[in-house]
Amino acid sequence: MSAVSAGDVLLLVALGLAGVGLLVLRRLRPVWYWLSVGALITLVRVLVTYRSVMEACGLTERPTRLRLWLARVADREPTRLIPKLRRVRVTRTGMILRIRMQPGQELHDFVVASERLRHSWRAHGAYVRSVKPGWVEIRLIAYDVLRSVVMPKGLPEGLLRVPVSLRSDGLPHWRDYRTTPHGLTIGATDSGKSVYLRGLIKRLASKPVALVGIDCKWGVEFSPFAPRLSALACTPEEAGVLLDVLVTEMTERYDLIRAAQYLAPGTPPEEITSDVWGLPEDIRPVPVVVIIDEVAELFLVATAAEEKRRDHMITQLIRLGQLGRAAAIYLEVCGQRFGSELGKGATALRAQLSGRTVHRVNDEGTAKMALADISAAAVVAATRIAEDRPGEAVAGDSSGGWTVIRSPFTSLHDATAACVRYAHLTPDLPALASFRPATDPAPGEEAVPVFETA
Template identity: 60%
Template sequence: MTDIATLLEVGGPVAALGGGGAAYARAKHPGIYWSTVGLPMSTARLLSSYGSVMEACGLTVAPSRLRVLAVKATTRREVRPVPPRRGIIRPTMTGLRLRLRLAPGQEPADVAASAERLRHAWGVHAVYVTTIKPGVVELRLVGFDVLRKVRMPRKVAADFLKVPVALREDATPFVRDYRTVPHGLTLGATLSGKSMYLRHLVAGLARQPVALVGIDCKRGVELAPFAPRLSALATDPDQAAELLPALIKEMEDRYDLIKVRQGIAPATPDEEVTSDIWGLPEHERPVPVVLLVDEVAELFLVATKKEEERRDEMVTQLIRLAQLGRAAGIYLEVCGQRFGAELGKGATMLRAQLTGRVCHRVNDEASAKMALGDIAPEAVSAACAIAPEQPGLAIAGDTSGGWSRIRTPYLSLADAAKTCHASAHLVPDLPALKPFRPHVPVRLVEPAAPVVKPRPVTD
């Protein structure tokens, strides 16, 4: 009896302390909790209940006749339905990965429809299904909400014109690939995280040999800190009206270069030139240009008849860049708080050319519909449900109809500007854009104070 009392006196506080520590780790440090507690528990649940869970989810098939005969000949146990063949369980820092080989007659949609049931059965945060090849799917089990506190993977396959800017809800990085998705539209209200998304884009592109061109009609408050790395910057509609024709001329010169190299007749319209700059030899290939447009609505708003003519001309030039710029190595990244058909003529046509869509929290449903309604209608409600307490959270979609939740990690303006200062030597030489190169004030370096204070020599 004394031993039992002693065990209760000592073991009770230890168990309470251990339980309290686990609860604290789960709330404050979910990654540590998953690695120490969640991963072993979920693995044990998966291994012990795999067959019964698959049968309960309707993911089993009747056994083959040969299997039935073999079981009856060797044992007297009941012949049960056959679940998909399970591969090796691969643990990760955020969950588990598992491949399934589907039985004849099954399809990936059957497994995807049971993802919510599998999540509850194995005690994880979410389950995502990806098709690897015909007959094989991969289950990605996420152990905790990775978007609550974003931490980008340490190893991300970065490449030319590819920038990892956010984390998906399935714990994979969201990479902005300009070679695959040449133009993009990013919407978001004030304090929604749109500027943070733009900072990651600029900081990632600043380290690459590309030309960055900015149009920021908010007097440059968003893009001016990155001036050392920008090849051109327009801070109001008047400057934008001068910069866009220079980009159109640069695009036309690149089309002429492609025609000369490939022997295409000079009279051939640019729309019929099917090749691009990537088919040119490396020593003749012009440097890619990424045009960053912040607050695109400012280019559409007019107050007088004269401004309306200027607006129509600028919108037409943006549409031409979006239609023909990809082959010339000119890519658009259009950002704004509000984007709708009521902005004026050409708004809907411009949006149709912007393949990549990222919608942060917006103030009205119409903006969410303008960004996602034509490619993924079910994503509109998800975008409207983003809370103000979750800055950086967004819905990313493309014209294939797929969409996912992403969240951008925090990056201070000072760190992004520091990256641009450090990579200022990568600014390419583009004569057409030299008149628009932003002025960068020279930083005066103060002389270092001497270590030893000099003392006058006296006789």
């Protein structure tokens, strides 16, 4: 009897330790917990409660006339029609439900019910998207994927399309300059804005594109990336001259496009182009990405002469924003705040920056400046970013779509190492040669390290 009791005690202790181990695993390694235990539990819950959840969430439709007639003949109560669950797929971040909607249903019905679906199936998040007419996909997120960001491996990058962050639905967030040519990134001090820029530069460093930096904080942010920069301006005066050169470069590229349009009769239509991407590769100029850190420094003036210079710089930036896409010149403008109070031209420039990324801000007005024309809900989401979540942001574009993202931590050392590794990819643009930062020491001088390691 005592042996049986001791065995029971050992079994209870083992079960208790297993339970504690699962809780610890769920906290420290949510992916392992999900793939080992959580996915099976959630799958059973979804399959068992699917009908009742659809009914409780109002995602049912009236039965057809044929079903009503058959129910009347059989003297049975007709049941409402529920969407058909056709496929369930488990991923490392959650579960994807492929559902066929009933006639009369639309995507909006499921979007409105997404929060109720999340609670019903005890998921961290529920995201709905349309797959094709009549079909909807519900992505259940098992845990907070933004708490510790791990970017998926083997993502298919492009020349101007790089993954920079992870979305709250577990998918990567891309910075695609062909789709969204110009972007605005806003964030308060220590909000993760600099980490976002480091990750962007690290990704672009491996591409054959020209990177141009305008850092009016005397270059302290962008100087470590000098080996990979085609040009760097460290003061407003230098920035003004550099912007003039960029506008001239843009004008010459338009001349190249115009020359290609003077085609002989009978030229195939696919050889006619209105931007540099339609030009043959042997004459196509390299893309240029202009990254401006703390754009407010370009607007600040103290004298009348500086005000004239400021107005000229902003005019050149607006020109690049309006015409740069066809010439493959793209803007990435960053700052803590970007509103009309900066001065004349601020609003006109902001209107050209269709991609918006807002990190934690100090006031609601700053979030409204960037996101109010995208979505009121996006403004609310941006104001709720906590201080202990650096790198978290709200990303949106002119289409009205937005999502919560968080950038993986990229140290200055990692970003600088990438710029050194891919320094040989820096394009040789004669117009920018005088602005290219020096990285080699002069004869007789000692080399100064770009960065120091502990």
